[in-house]
Amino acid sequence: MAQEDQSRHGMWSSRLLFILAAAGSAVGLGNIWKFPYIVGENGGGAFVVVYLVCIFLIGVPIMMAEVLMGRHGRQSPINTMRLLVKESNARPFWIMIGWMGVLAGFLILSYYAVIAGWAFYYIFQLASGLFEGADGAFATETFNTFLADPWLMLFWQTLFMALTVFIVSRGVSRGLEAAIKWFMPLLFILMVAVVGYSMIWGDFAAGLSFLFSFDVSALSVDGVLIAMGQAFFTLSLGMGAIMAYGAYVPMNTSVTQTVITIALLDTGVALAAGLAIFPIVFASPGLEPGQGPGLMFVTIPLALGNLPFGAIVGAIFFALVSFAAITSAISLTEPALAYLVEEYNAKRERVAISLGVICWVLGIGTVLSFNVWADFHIVGEKTFFDFVDYVSQNIMLPLGGLLIALCAGWVLPKALVKAQLKLPAGVEPVWSVLIKFVAPAGVLAVFVYTLFGNVVA
Numbered sequence: 001m002a003q004e005d006q007s008r009h010g011m012w013s014s015r016l017l018f019i020l021a022a023a024g025s026a027v028g029l030g031n032i033w034k035f036p037y038i039v040g041e042n043g044g045g046a047f048v049v050v051y052l053v054c055i056f057l058i059g060v061p062i063m064m065a066e067v068l069m070g071r072h073g074r075q076s077p078i079n080t081m082r083l084l085v086k087e088s089n090a091r092p093f094w095i096m097i098g099w100m101g102v103l104a105g106f107l108i109l110s111y112y113a114v115i116a117g118w119a120f121y122y123i124f125q126l127a128s129g130l131f132e133g134a135d136g137a138f139a140t141e142t143f144n145t146f147l148a149d150p151w152l153m154l155f156w157q158t159l160f161m162a163l164t165v166f167i168v169s170r171g172v173s174r175g176l177e178a179a180i181k182w183f184m185p186l187l188f189i190l191m192v193a194v195v196g197y198s199m200i201w202g203d204f205a206a207g208l209s210f211l212f213s214f215d216v217s218a219l220s221v222d223g224v225l226i227a228m229g230q231a232f233f234t235l236s237l238g239m240g241a242i243m244a245y246g247a248y249v250p251m252n253t254s255v256t257q258t259v260i261t262i263a264l265l266d267t268g269v270a271l272a273a274g275l276a277i278f279p280i281v282f283a284s285p286g287l288e289p290g291q292g293p294g295l296m297f298v299t300i301p302l303a304l305g306n307l308p309f310g311a312i313v314g315a316i317f318f319a320l321v322s323f324a325a326i327t328s329a330i331s332l333t334e335p336a337l338a339y340l341v342e343e344y345n346a347k348r349e350r351v352a353i354s355l356g357v358i359c360w361v362l363g364i365g366t367v368l369s370f371n372v373w374a375d376f377h378i379v380g381e382k383t384f385f386d387f388v389d390y391v392s393q394n395i396m397l398p399l400g401g402l403l404i405a406l407c408a409g410w411v412l413p414k415a416l417v418k419a420q421l422k423l424p425a426g427v428e429p430v431w432s433v434l435i436k437f438v439a440p441a442g443v444l445a446v447f448v449y450t451l452f453g454n455v456v457a
């Protein structure tokens with residue numbers, strides 16, 4: 001079995017930089033914007049428990065599988081899967097993992113850029129001091145006025161997309177590696193500061209009990225699927241992003257330790273975002289946890305607007321959110337980008353621009369979902385944005401994850417997996433059981449449960 005030591009796209013310069021890059025991919029809008037609002041929409045504590053179980057029993061083993069497969073293949077996910085299929089004498093069917101990932105990446109990035117554009121806009125809104133002394137009604141109205149203006153949204157979406165394309169086309173490693181070293185610790189410190197503020201000014205007890213009290217009756221059937229989808233989304237799993245990053249990991253790095261570190265960092269940021277946002281919701285008349293995608297854009301300006309130096313701290317907060325979004329967006333493009341570079345020997349810049357334009361056009365559908373097309377429903381109550389979000393996050397990522405688990409557990413030669421993971425004898429069976437049975441059964445069970453639940457409901 002050929003074992004390449006290098007990837008043609010470059011390598012992470014150390015174990016730490018891989019952790020930071022993968023954490024940069026994992027920590028993003030999914031943690032700070034999405035996690036709190038879907039917890040809010042799905043009733044709190046019970047949802048959080050299902051989410052945490054999905055992260056550690058399904059997400060961690062699948063992330064290990066993605067890293068080990070990528071590191072063995074040393075190429076884009078599509079070509080890595082081609083190589084693995086050849087070496088395992090398996091059916092070409094499994095290459096679908098790579099193709100589906102590319103498609104999911106497009107869909108996700110299309111709306112990701114729009115929401116990240118909101119964060120950009122809010123940097124300047126906060127810095128202007130607009131929210132000084134604001135109340136809940138004002139914060140809500142400001143946000144709704146923004147959503148009603150498609151041109152303004154389009155402007156910020158375009159800016160985010162252009163910036164992403166620019167960074168991606170220059171090659172990720174140096175610029176990004178350098179920036180990420182500063183950014184991750186800064187994000188942590190600021191999150192802690194905002195949580196501290198929530199503790200004093202917000203209704204911390206109510207926030208805490210909403211996040212952590214286990215009330216099964218508040219959880220819907222669909223909520224379970226959404227919790228699982230969120231676990232995949234937040235860890236960047238199921239679409240090849242981590243497999244692509246895994247291709248650049250040096251052989252002397254422990255897959256298990258790094259993956260667990262990444263999962264803990266990611267979970268920490270999501271929970272901190274919840275602890276920052278919910279106490280403010282419960283302390284502010286007129287705000288409610290289930291208000292949807294605007295939650296972060298209403299609560300944070302409201303809270304910080306009433307603080308000394310709130311304008312500047314708020315601007316920094318949204319700058320960090322935007323940066324977190326860029327480091328995730330980059331990883332969303334990497335599978336398609338690496339593939340096109342390998343296949344056609346194309347220039348990174350050209351590929352990046354073409355990918356960017358496609359995502360930008362698709363993203364216009366999301367921009368319009370909040371205003372002109374707000375009453376246009378693709379299925380049920382779902383707008384274009386809801387639909388793209390639901391299909392990519394709740395169907396495609398778990399399905400991709402399921403195939404990755406089955407492939408790593410049942411199809412790849414044992415020796416290949418062993419050589420990559422180098423697990424101590426006692427831990428090896430645990431990994432085997434998780435990847436062969438627990439992770440696939442978990443994803444399947446949730447799929448079947450949702451299908452069945454929806455039929456009954």
Ligand code: PHE
Nearest residue numbers: 026028029030233234236241
């Ligand atoms: N994990 C990112 C976030 O939480 C989103 C993402 C999903 C990035 C899939 C890459 C791949 O914001």
